[in-house]
Amino acid sequence: xxxxxLIKQVPDTEAKIVVSGGKVQEAGIKWIISPYDEIALExxxxxxxxxxxxxxxxxxxxxxxxxxxxxxxAMGADHGIHIKHDQYQMLxxxxxxxAIAKAIEGRDFxxxxxxxxxxDSDNGxxxxxxxxxxxxxxxxxxKKVEIDSQKATVHVEAEGGEAIYESTLPVIIxxxxxxxxxxxxxxxxxMASKKKPIEVINFADLGLGTVSRIEILGFEPPxxxxxxxxxxxxxxxxxxxxxxxxxxxxxxxx
Amino acid sequence: xxxxxxxxEVANGIPKKATREITSVGRSLGEVHTLVLGTQAEAAASEVxxxxxxxxxxxxxxxxxxxxxxxxxxQIVREGGYEIVLIPHSWAGRDVSARLATLLDSAVxxxxxxxxxxxxxxxxxxxxxxxxxxxxxxxxxxxxVVTVRPNSQKIEENxxxxxxxxxxxxxxxxxxxxxxxxPQKSTRVSLTEADIVVSAGRGIKGPENLYLIxxxxxxxxxxxxxxxxxxxxxxxDHTLQVGQTGVTVSPTLYIAVGISGAIQHLAGxxxxxxxxxxxxxxxxxxxxxxxxxxxxxxxxxxxPLTEEFKQMxxx
Numbered sequence: 001x002x003x004x005x006l007i008k009q010v011p012d013t014e015a016k017i018v019v020s021g022g023k024v025q026e027a028g029i030k031w032i033i034s035p036y037d038e039i040a041l042e043x044x045x046x047x048x049x050x051x052x053x054x055x056x057x058x059x060x061x062x063x064x065x066x067x068x069x070x071x072x073x074a075m076g077a078d079h080g081i082h083i084k085h086d087q088y089q090m091l092x093x094x095x096x097x098x099a100i101a102k103a104i105e106g107r108d109f110x111x112x113x114x115x116x117x118x119x120d121s122d123n124g125x126x127x128x129x130x131x132x133x134x135x136x137x138x139x140x141x142x143k144k145v146e147i148d149s150q151k152a153t154v155h156v157e158a159e160g161g162e163a164i165y166e167s168t169l170p171v172i173i174x175x176x177x178x179x180x181x182x183x184x185x186x187x188x189x190x191m192a193s194k195k196k197p198i199e200v201i202n203f204a205d206l207g208l209g210t211v212s213r214i215e216i217l218g219f220e221p222p223x224x225x226x227x228x229x230x231x232x233x234x235x236x237x238x239x240x241x242x243x244x245x246x247x248x249x250x251x252x253x254x
Numbered sequence: 255x256x257x258x259x260x261x262x263e264v265a266n267g268i269p270k271k272a273t274r275e276i277t278s279v280g281r282s283l284g285e286v287h288t289l290v291l292g293t294q295a296e297a298a299a300s301e302v303x304x305x306x307x308x309x310x311x312x313x314x315x316x317x318x319x320x321x322x323x324x325x326x327x328x329q330i331v332r333e334g335g336y337e338i339v340l341i342p343h344s345w346a347g348r349d350v351s352a353r354l355a356t357l358l359d360s361a362v363x364x365x366x367x368x369x370x371x372x373x374x375x376x377x378x379x380x381x382x383x384x385x386x387x388x389x390x391x392x393x394x395x396x397x398x399v400v401t402v403r404p405n406s407q408k409i410e411e412n413x414x415x416x417x418x419x420x421x422x423x424x425x426x427x428x429x430x431x432x433x434x435x436x437p438q439k440s441t442r443v444s445l446t447e448a449d450i451v452v453s454a455g456r457g458i459k460g461p462e463n464l465y466l467i468x469x470x471x472x473x474x475x476x477x478x479x480x481x482x483x484x485x486x487x488x489x490x491d492h493t494l495q496v497g498q499t500g501v502t503v504s505p506t507l508y509i510a511v512g513i514s515g516a517i518q519h520l521a522g523x524x525x526x527x528x529x530x531x532x533x534x535x536x537x538x539x540x541x542x543x544x545x546x547x548x549x550x551x552x553x554x555x556x557x558p559l560t561e562e563f564k565q566m567x568x569x
Contacts, residue, residue, distance in 0.1 A: 013498045013518050017386040024387060035499045093352070094361045119498055121382055123364050128320070128352035137429030138320065140349045153433075157493060159345040159444060161437040163317070167430035177499055178492040213361035217377065217390035222524060228545045236554035243530065243555075244562035246546055251528050253450070253507045254474070254566060 001053035001147065003044040004104060005077065006114035006126060007037040009061055009068040013119055022218035033068045036115025040175040042182040044113045045076040047147055054078040058103065060096050061088045066198055073193035074185030080196070085203035092214035097129035102206045111152065112172040116141050127172045137167030141176040256284030256374055259336040260307070261327055261354075263346060264290045267297030271447060272342030272404040274305050279407050280340050281306025281414070283371050289330055291315045291323055296418065303416025305409060313421045317435060318346045321428040324353035326421060331358060331397060338376060343401040344446070351401045360395035367406045367504075367525070376400055384498040384521035404446055405504055445496070448477030450507045453496055453523070454489075455481045457512020457533060457552055461489040466556045467511055473563045479503065481519050497522035512552045515540030532556065 011017065012030040019025070033041065044055045056079040057072035059065045069080035083099050085091060091099075112131075117124030124140070131138035137152075143162070144155035152171040156163045157178070185193070231246065233239035248254045258280040262273025273290060280286030287309035288302050295312040302310055311330055315323070327350065331339060339354065341347040343365040355362045366378035367388075377392050378400060393399070425431065445451060452471040454464060471478040479496040480489070496503055498518035508526035513519065515531070515538055523529070524543055531544035532552050541547040548555055563569075 011383070016517060017383045019387050092361055094356070097356075119384070122384060122502075123362075124348060125352035125355075125362060125364070128349065129356045132324070132353045132356035135429075138349075138353070139430050140320070141345070154430075158318070158435070161435055163432050164434045164436075165430050166433050171430065177495065213393060213395040214363055215392045215394055217392055219382070219387050219389045220379075221387060222381075222385060225524070225529075225543045226545070228529070228541070228543075228547060230541075230547045230549060236550045237558040239548050239550055240555050240559035241562055243546055243548055244559060244566060247507070247528075247530070248566060251507075251545070253528060254563060 001047060001051045001111060002109050003047060003053065003055050003111045003113060004109040005037070005041045005044045005055060005057045005072070006100065006112065007041060007057050007059045007068055007072060008034045008115070008118045009059060009065045010034045010118055010120040019219045019221045022220070024219050031064060031067065033071055034115050034118045034120070036117060036119065036175050036177070038182045039177065039179050040113035040115050041072055041075060041077065042180045043145055043175055044111070046180065047111065047145070048076070051147070056081060056109070058083065058100060060085060060091065060099055060203070062086045069198050070193045071185065073196050074189040075183060076189065080198045082198050082200045083203055084200055090212060090216065092212040093123055093125035094129055094213055095208070095211040097126045097133060098208050098211050099203055099206055100126070101130055101133045102208060103201050110169045111147060112170065114172065114174050116174040116176050124174065127174050131172040134170070136170045136172055138172040139165045139167055140174045142173050143176050143178050145173055145179070256338055257334065257336045258284050258286045258338045258340060259331055259334065260286055260288040260340045261350070262288060262290055262342060263344070264292035264295045264298040267294035269298045269302050270342070271409070272344055273302060274409045275404065275407045276340040276342055276402050277302055277305040277307050278410040278412070279369060279402060281410065281412050283338060286414070287311065287334065289313065289327060296420065299416055299418045303414050304411055306412045306414045307416055308414040309417045309419060311419045311421050313423055315423055317432040319423070319425060319428055319431060320349045320353050321430065322423045322425050323350045324357055326423055327354050328357040330421070337374070337397060339397065339399045341399070341401045343403045347401055351399055355399040358397045358399065360397045360399050361393055362399045362401055363391045363393050364401040366400055366402045369400065369402065381502070381525065384502050384518070385524045386521045403504065442471065443475065443477045445477040445479055445494070445501050445503055448503070448505050450474050450476035450509070451479050451496070451503050451505045451523070452476045452509045452511065453479035453481065453513060454484055454511055455513030456483040458484065464490060466553070470509070470556055470560045473560055473567065473569055477505070481513055481516070510540050511556060513540050514538045515543070
């Protein structure tokens with residue numbers, strides 16, 4: 001079973017995001033593999049450990065993303081593909097999916113795993129676009145994955161319950177939280193990851209031209225929240241009473 | 255006038271709230287037609303028409319199928335010459351929108367909390383980093399596909415003709431399909447649709463005390479959430495996690511109980527209209543975003559608060 005994992009490098013979820021001049025300031029940010037992609041990577045490695053085959057991690061970005069590909073190696077990925085684009089921030093999901101579709105042409109993958117969304121843009125579109133371009137089945141929000149030689153059975157966190165989907169192969173599956181607990185890379189893995197070659201493909205060489213259809217007009221910080229107030233009261237019960245009154249009479253939400 | 259297709263869901267003949275929302279948005283942007291998919295879809299037509307739909311395409315579908323739904327929608331968009339497609343940024347909406355946009359040679363500007371029409375081009379504001387920042391986006395594609403965050407838009411009463419057109423899904427060629435469904439045991443309203451959300455933080459001390467939060471949520475008819483710390487400790491299911499690697503919510507009222515306010519949690523609920531924080535630590539960061547703060551022991555505050563609400567609501 002050859003598995004492809006789409007990984008995106010994003011700011012650490014504990015990072016404070018500073019916006020100025022319409023841009024997100026990247027100085028001092030610690031970069032990580034997007035948490036859902038890390039879960040996808042872990043799942044791919046577990047499938048490989050069970051059925052054999054290879055795990056390839058692919059990422060689009062500037063040279064910095066090689067750091068995440070090395071983390072993927074340290075966790076257990078066999079190959080890494082870096083689609084290099086120095087202004088990758090301007091690429092939309094369609095451009096990224098098109099680049100991946102082109103880069104994997106002629107390569108044999110039965111399963112593609114990715115996170116349900118990047119923890120930066122919160123879009124979650126790339127796997128769906130890739131699947132639609134390729135005509136492959138896509139199952140989103142997986143909480144349990146079983147693969148045999150013919151099909152994938154995927155338990156999905158759906159609205160109102162758990163749905164079970166069956167798909168032909170090749171299949172694209174997006175990982176939800178709770179699918180697994182990603183491993184920490186071993187020291188041996190980290191050492192070995194440093195020497196492993198990374199296949200670099202220049203975005204410009206894929207012959208896609210300008211494929212982005214979304215224009216980023218600018219970032220802004222969240223609006224400041226209106227000043228609140230503390231609820232006074234002689235004891236907890238009095239505070240509870242005053243809070244209930246305020247919710248009903250002042251903001252009329254109860 | 256712009257031709258707009260809104261795509262929404264129906265369950266047992268009742269349109270989802272988000273279906274009403276996007277139809278209302280569509281009506282404010284031009285002539286809106288609504289495609290409804292789900293169970294007893296036809297029965298929802300008159301309800302959807304109340305919000306401005308001139309035409310309603312009803313498609314009976316017992317369970318969600320992204321491939322079949324997107325193919326059906328693409329066919330309707332092409333035949334009808336729609337220029338703008340509006341879809342709720344819901345569980346199904348986010349899945350179907352990216353597929354549909356690809357079939358239409360377009361792209362999705364997603365999760366809009368603000369929508370502006372600038373001479374036929376839609377400009378949206380969307381939260382990124384789960385709400386730690388916002389970005390303004392514009393689509394340059396011929397057909398503009400937009401997903402809209404549930405609960406972010408007003409529902410307007412503005413009746414349209416509601417001419418009914420029935421369509422049938424074709425499931426014969428799909429690669430992936432649902433084979434079974436296990437409904438959730440809880441009957442509580444879903445987190446993303448809830449008007450009021452009550453969430454528990456580590457201050458709750460253990461799973462044995464979660465009933466306090468459940469009781470409060472149930473009296474208010476609220477959704478129930480939790481912080482990552484509570485989920486990581488195994489005290490409740492991860493589907494309840496509010497925050498950057500969980501669910502993002504923007505209810506009218508968010509009640510944070512025993513929550514300190516870690517940055518990734520604030521990201522997931524910071525766009526709530528009103529926030530109540532109950533925490534015994536007056537320096538907890540959650541108070542910086544709170545409309546009303548109660549500095550006290552939650553175990554002493556939550557039971558009388560639940561009682562107050564019970565009396566107010568006659569329960």
